Amino acid sequence: TNRTFTMIKPDAVEKGHIGGILSMITEAGFRIVSLKLTQLTVADAQEFYAVHAERPFYGELVSFMSRGPIVAAILEKDNAVEDFRKLIGATNPANAEEGTIRKKYATSMGENAVHGSDSDENAAIEGAFHFAGREQF
Ligand code: ATP
Numbered sequence: 001t002n003r004t005f006t007m008i009k010p011d012a013v014e015k016g017h018i019g020g021i022l023s024m025i026t027e028a029g030f031r032i033v034s035l036k037l038t039q040l041t042v043a044d045a046q047e048f049y050a051v052h053a054e055r056p057f058y059g060e061l062v063s064f065m066s067r068g069p070i071v072a073a074i075l076e077k078d079n080a081v082e083d084f085r086k087l088i089g090a091t092n093p094a095n096a097e098e099g100t101i102r103k104k105y106a107t108s109m110g111e112n113a114v115h116g117s118d119s120d121e122n123a124a125i126e127g128a129f130h131f132a133g134r135e136q137f
Helices: 010-014 018-027 042-048 058-065 080-088 101-105 120-130
Strands: 003-008 031-038 070-076 114-116
Touching: 003 018, 003 080, 003 120, 010 018, 010 058, 010 070, 018 031, 018 070, 018 101, 031 120, 042 058, 042 120, 070 080, 070 120, 080 101, 080 114, 080 120, 101 114
Parallel strands: none
Antiparallel strands: 003 070, 003 114, 031 070
């Protein structure tokens, strides 16, 4: 499909980067389909990241992602999933290219400012986790 799902993570919201990150997203040609400021409970974060449950960083990831508000959004563009992964840059900001969101706003491997879905299937699942059909414009 032509949609992806993103979160502006608690580190970036805390530092006041919502506007800067949304500007980079819209300037890159993505249309905002759905948008909200919300907060994940510990249970929400555990469910959202269940695929990483066996990884050593899972506990850290769950407490980080639930520690404060996030911005959740569904985005639309041709080739959305792949193009958005390019726009956010490498998971580790030390490896993120110039011009990427993580290069500009991420601080570490864990606190890396943004999430982007890794497949069309996960984009649909993650979008539905946060937004009802009537909230998708
Ligand atoms: P995202 O799913 O958030 O877009 P990603 O696909 O680039 O990120 P994944 O490998 O799916 O990265 O890991 C999911 C998230 O888990 C990362 O964005 C990061 O916040 C956290 N994470 C991954 N590896 C580590 C690590 N070694 N130490 C701490 N946190 C990590």
